[in-house]
Amino acid sequence: MVLSQEVNVIPKVVPPEITRAQGLELYQDMVLGRTFEDMCAQMYYQGRMFGFVHLYNGQEAVATGCIKALKAGDYVTSTYRDHVHALSQGVPARAIMAELFGKATGCSKGRGGSMHLFSAEHNFLGGYAFVAEGIPVATGAAYSAKYRGTDQVSVNFFGDGATNNGAFFESLNMAALWKLPILYVVENNLWSIGMQHARASSVTEIYKKALAFDIPGYLVDGMDVLAVRRAAVTAIERARAGEGPTLLECTTYRFRGHSLADPDELRDPAEKDLWRKQDPIPKLARYLVEHQLATQDELQTIEDDTQTLIEDAVQFAQDSPEPPVDEITRYVHAEDE
Amino acid sequence: MVMQYYFEALRDAIYEEMVRDPMVMVMGEDVGHYGGSYKVTKDLFKEFGxxxxxxxPIAENSFAGMAVGCAMTGVRPIIEGMNMGFLLLAFSQIANNGGMLRYTSGGQFTVPMVVRGPGGVGRQLGAEHSQRLEAYFYGVPGLKIIAPATPLDAKGLLKSAIRDNNTVLFFEHVLLYNLKEEIPDGVDYIVPIGKANRLREGQDLTILTYSRQVHHCLSAVKTLVNEGYDPELIDLRTLKPLDLEMICESVHKTHRVLIVEEDYKTGGIGGEIIALLNEHCFDDLDAPPVRLASRDIPTPYNGRMEAATIPQVADILQAVKHLVD
Structure with a gap:
């Protein structure tokens, strides 16, 4: 019986636990996610982006900490809050921004939109717009890796709300049963739109749900990219060794409303302030400077370069053509190329 | 030639495709050790592991979603619904992913998955086990839907479905599993998806049907011919995409249409076919098309009530005579 483990059970390491190159990569990736999302908000309010747009601000440490610990060829499956998972997995900002603009150059050729980003090239298996919908799909990718005899690992992100859904229990049961190479990463941001986690789940400590399947469950500080990375590395090693799935509960917070259409009036401003103080990006910046892995100037350069990259993505999206309406039926069937 | 039951023909189709392509697999409730509730996967476990x-586990939503994840990443799963009705629990994964994901991914991913299993009225299984899901799924873009009536078509169409790169729903019928027919031995027997089968040529009217109702129609046609009528009988076999070419060609000749189906009349396949007739061959019609379908009720348990739920041979005879005379 593997007991559920608190964060302090994951081996502590003497800092600095990362190299300078790793530190800069993590920082750059989180800044990329934040800058991209901030730009999305601007574009949405300017009427250049449409539909429901769910931003990831505040949760960057989870995507970065997990995905940057993966190897090329590993799978990532996301939710409707998928922009930053796609970015971390290597999908170019241009392709995502163009998709959000509904353009032909978008990563889903203008047919998917914010909640349906895909990239076969990057083994990004998609944004899934129903809560918990991606969990079985990610489980299938893990089964497929086992079936085909590869060492690929599947990482599946979803929110606290999904852990009250049957697909979560069904999938974890099967993954544990067949020792599938998968990480179930819960981004517990405490709120399912307006439903407080404690009002929705009889057991609020999600990592404890791992007990039901006799798999490791970790409680991780999802505002600390190094803590997430540490847990992810442990879980990825286990998955790749054929020992089965791991449940990671990353406690985090979204700094914006559920979507850009959400007035976000329900959450207590004091709660928001408390979490904003734990912003994972300045936290990593302090760590890098403190451990002399980077200078403030270098970090500023990363931020500036990222801003330029995102502006370029917007320009690219803006300049890209709309998909031809006479191709509206293209891709419905596999026969359409 | 070898005489085979419908369930054996299905089994052979799966076996042959699994031998042919190592990426083809089967998943579902009791498909392995138990061999499937209608023995369609009997002993495949011993052969393939x-x-x-x-x-x-009994987790339709998630094993269907798992099949989607497999299909997106190079595996070609065949899902068996122990009873097709159970797959209502997997509707979201089948419709959202099997049907739409290729499109929403801009053509980057395909979901080559077959969803097959028994359904239909006739064994007094009660409302939940006697469902006809074809109309429920009919409007979902991207799906192909097949409902074979004979062992030969079951084999040939299942092989096509397994090789198809789309998600294919394959509806079998509880009353057909023990139907026997001669099947060509030692050949790669394939029936293309989307091609109907003209079972009898005639001039008086066109009867369009599928699955078990094909056999009711065959009985009716026999009687009708003896009485001097000359009906044309078409087994649609594939419900989506429909073989509109054969349908229109037939209607151009007969000018009258009877549709016989076992799904609900309201929102059923027959209604859709009539709409297509209006769009494509209205000028050929000499009479309003008629449909015989299931009553709009949950299938009752009682045997006589159950029989009265769906079209019977006498209903078909009456409808034909009404249309032709």
Whole structure:
């Protein structure tokens, strides 16, 4: 019986636990996610982006900490809050921004939109717009890796709300049963739109749900990219060794409303302030400077370069053509190329 | 030639495709050790092992979603619904992913998955086990839907479905599993998806049907011919995409249409076919098309009530005579 483990059970390491190159990569990736999302908000309010747009601000440490610990060829499956998972997995900002603009150059050729980003090239298996919908799909990718005899690992992100859904229990049961190479990463941001986690789940400590399947469950500080990375590395090693799935509960917070259409009036401003103080990006910046892995100037350069990259993505999206309406039926069937 | 039951023909189709392509696998409830509730996967577990013939927990939503994840990443799963009605629990994964994901991914991913299993009225299984899901799924873009009536078509169409790169729903019928027919031996027998089968040529009217109702129609046609009528009988076999070419060609000749189906009349396949007739061959019609379908009720348990739920041979005879005379 593997007991559920608190964060302090994951081996502590003497800092600095990362190299300078790793530190800069993590920082750059989180800044990329934040800058991209901030730009999305601007574009949405300017009427250049449409539909429901769910931003990831505040949760960057989870995507970065997990995905940057993966190897090329590993799978990532996301939710409707998928922009930053796609970015971390290597999908170019241009392709995502163009998709959000509904353009032909978008990563889903203008047919998917914010909640349906895909990239076969990057083994990004998609944004899934129903809560918990991606969990079985990610489980299938893990089964497929086992079936085909590869060492690929599947990482599946979803929110606290999904852990009250049957697909979560069904999938974890099967993954544990067949020792599938998968990480179930819960981004517990405490709120399912307006439903407080404690009002929705009889057991609020999600990592404890791992007990039901006799798999490791970790409680991780999802505002600390190094803590997430540490847990992810442990879980990825286990998955790749054929020992089965791991449940990671990353406690985090979204700094914006559920979507850009959400007035976000329900959450207590004091709660928001408390979490904003734990912003994972300045936290990593302090760590890098403190451990002399980077200078403030270098970090500023990363931020500036990222801003330029995102502006370029917007320009690219803006300049890209709309998909031809006479191709509206293209891709419905596999026969359409 | 070898005489085979419908369920054996299905089994051989799966067996042959699993031998042909190592990426083809089966998953579902009791498909492995138990061999399937209608023995369609009998002994495949012994032949191919548990990885390729996967006994799943009773978790339709998630094993269907798992099949999607497999299909997106190079595996070609065949899902068996122990009873097709159970797959209502997997509707979201089948419709959202099997049907739409290729499109929403801009053509980057395909979901080559077959969803097959028994359904239909006739064994007094009660409302939940006697469902006809074809109309429920009919409007979902991207799906192909097949409902074979004979062992030969069951084999040939299942092989096509397994090789198809789309998600294909394959509806079998509880009353057809023990139907026997001669099947060509030692050949790669394929029936293309989307091609109907003209079972009898005639001039008086066109009867369009599928699955078990094909056999009711065959009985009726026999009587009708003896009485001097000359009906044309078409087994649609594939419900989506429909063989509109054969349908229109037939209507151009007969000018009258009777549709016989076992799904609900309201929102059923027959209604859709009539709409297509209006769009494509209205000028050929000499009379309003008629449909015989299931009553709009949950299938009752009682045997006589159950029989009265769906079209019977006498109903078909009456409808034909009404249309032709």
């Amino acid at each position: 548990g990885l390729r013939v996967l006994d799943t």
